[in-house]
Amino acid sequence: MSESLKIAVKNLNVFYGKKQALFDINLNIFSNEVTSLIGPSGCGKSTLIKCFNRMNDLVEICKYDGEVLIDGKNINDTSTDPVSLRTRVGMVFQKPNPFPKSVYDNIAYGPKLHGMYKNKDDLDEIVVSSLQKAGLFNEVKDRLFEPGTGLSGGQQQRLCIARALAVNPEIILMDEPCSALDPIATAKIEELIEELKEKYTIVIVTHSMQQAARVSNRTAYMHMGELVETGLTKNIFSNPEHAKTQDYITGRIG
Amino acid sequence: MSEQSGHIVSSFDDDIASIRRSVTKMATLVEEQYKLLHHIIDTGSASTVEDVLENEPKLDEFDGKIRDQVITFITLRSPMAIDLREGLTALKISTDLERLGDYCKNISLRIQALEEIPPAEIKNEILRMTVMVQGQLKRVIDAYVTKNKDKALEVRNADAAIDQHYQMIYNQIIEDIKSKPNKIKTLANTKLLFTIKTIERAGDHITNIAEEIFYTVTGEILTTPRPKGESEQ
Numbered sequence A: 001m002s003e004s005l006k007i008a009v010k011n012l013n014v015f016y017g018k019k020q021a022l023f024d025i026n027l028n029i030f031s032n033e034v035t036s037l038i039g040p041s042g043c044g045k046s047t048l049i050k051c052f053n054r055m056n057d058l059v060e061i062c063k064y065d066g067e068v069l070i071d072g073k074n075i076n077d078t079s080t081d082p083v084s085l086r087t088r089v090g091m092v093f094q095k096p097n098p099f100p101k102s103v104y105d106n107i108a109y110g111p112k113l114h115g116m117y118k119n120k121d122d123l124d125e126i127v128v129s130s131l132q133k134a135g136l137f138n139e140v141k142d143r144l145f146e147p148g149t150g151l152s153g154g155q156q157q158r159l160c161i162a163r164a165l166a167v168n169p170e171i172i173l174m175d176e177p178c179s180a181l182d183p184i185a186t187a188k189i190e191e192l193i194e195e196l197k198e199k200y201t202i203v204i205v206t207h208s209m210q211q212a213a214r215v216s217n218r219t220a221y222m223h224m225g226e227l228v229e230t231g232l233t234k235n236i237f238s239n240p241e242h243a244k245t246q247d248y249i250t251g252r253i254g
Numbered sequence B: 001m002s003e004q005s006g007h008i009v010s011s012f013d014d015d016i017a018s019i020r021r022s023v024t025k026m027a028t029l030v031e032e033q034y035k036l037l038h039h040i041i042d043t044g045s046a047s048t049v050e051d052v053l054e055n056e057p058k059l060d061e062f063d064g065k066i067r068d069q070v071i072t073f074i075t076l077r078s079p080m081a082i083d084l085r086e087g088l089t090a091l092k093i094s095t096d097l098e099r100l101g102d103y104c105k106n107i108s109l110r111i112q113a114l115e116e117i118p119p120a121e122i123k124n125e126i127l128r129m130t131v132m133v134q135g136q137l138k139r140v141i142d143a144y145v146t147k148n149k150d151k152a153l154e155v156r157n158a159d160a161a162i163d164q165h166y167q168m169i170y171n172q173i174i175e176d177i178k179s180k181p182n183k184i185k186t187l188a189n190t191k192l193l194f195t196i197k198t199i200e201r202a203g204d205h206i207t208n209i210a211e212e213i214f215y216t217v218t219g220e221i222l223t224t225p226r227p228k229g230e231s232e233q
């Protein structure tokens, strides 16, 4: 499989007020791959992935320079509509955050908002197929009209993934998606990630080295707002080039 | 990156240190065995052969102990990068050390079973070859203890001299067989041929260890061919 560039980050600097959070980041992310971002808390992982769907626009003090290109197009151009950008670039957060609505309505929400369906049957079809893609349908098919918040933690997280899938994204960003889940629920999400990368480009922030090693093709190591090293996951975890990376993955710095 | 700072979880460092201690102790015992072997070749001492045989099971114990330590280490610590290499290398080195110990025992028994005392010039050359192996062993242990990749490379390069020496004694023994066609002599000389081949193989296992050390320290597998002494027999 020849690799094709999906997201290109070029000389990106991000500031929250006077404080600089990211320093001259250059990073390539490829289609149909899982890229994991690792690094100590506060190093800027969340800040970086929020640049991929302009979530930082919502933070008033946040300013940036540099470029983020998706399919070669600068997403910060005035011609890019942030709302439609966010349908192309879905996001799943650390804590599952289903809406206080039924399972069905959680999934239907996005397609309704963006008018992405023709009729009721069409919407039903989107809901069912999204739940199937997220590996959740069989577990909730009899509870579609019960509150999403009544599901288990792992199910809620897969519900949030289904919700992201419902609007047909190209890229899925996951910010520590398993940190609130038990090992079985985590394994289900990891299995899901493996399946999803066939169709989507996935970027995952994780604090678990083992998880990064298990799920990702490429890994980027960040430290204090800088991108220290990026490469194939198997190389990063077996023989990293930078001493800082090695110290982090082997538990020598916090 | 040879100077590593400690882990945040300090018992992680203790685990590695204790694996390294076992490997070093095992290697030191092998070194001791080769000292005894030298004495056996020199004097034919039966009691020294006993000593070698008595030490041998201790090497198997070390091998088992190191395997247990490494499995526990990998299971409980999920080591990455240099730490993982440290564990895996300990396993491979202990296998090489176990072989080295085995060879020592085999040679001792073979020497003891010799039909007659070898000619002085051949015996002296075999002793010299044993000293070379002892020196290599000492240097490879030093490279391991100090995590020194350059010392490991020196050991790897020096093995060619043992190969050359082997070839030289081989020719000498063949000449001896040709010059005095006598059945007893030929039997003894055949055992000597096996003996020197085994000593030469011991050198190869030391080279393996040197390569393992290089890999642990650098993460790189040596791909250049080992320097070779003349033809292979």
Ligand SMILES: Nc1ncnc2c1ncn2[C@@H]1O[C@H](COP(=O)(O)OP(=O)(O)O)[C@@H](O)[C@H]1O
Pocket (backbone or CB within 6 Å): A016, A021, A039, A040, A041, A042, A043, A044, A045, A046, A047, A048, A059
């Ligand atoms: N909304 C914000 N306002 C001000 N500072 C922020 C904001 N979000 C993040 N930061 C700062 O930016 C840096 C990077 O944070 P973040 O991207 O959340 O790191 P990570 O996800 O790697 O833990 C931190 O120093 C953090 O305090």
Ligand SMILES: [Mg+2]
Pocket (backbone or CB within 6 Å): A045, A046, A047, A175, A205
């Ligand atoms: Mg974060």
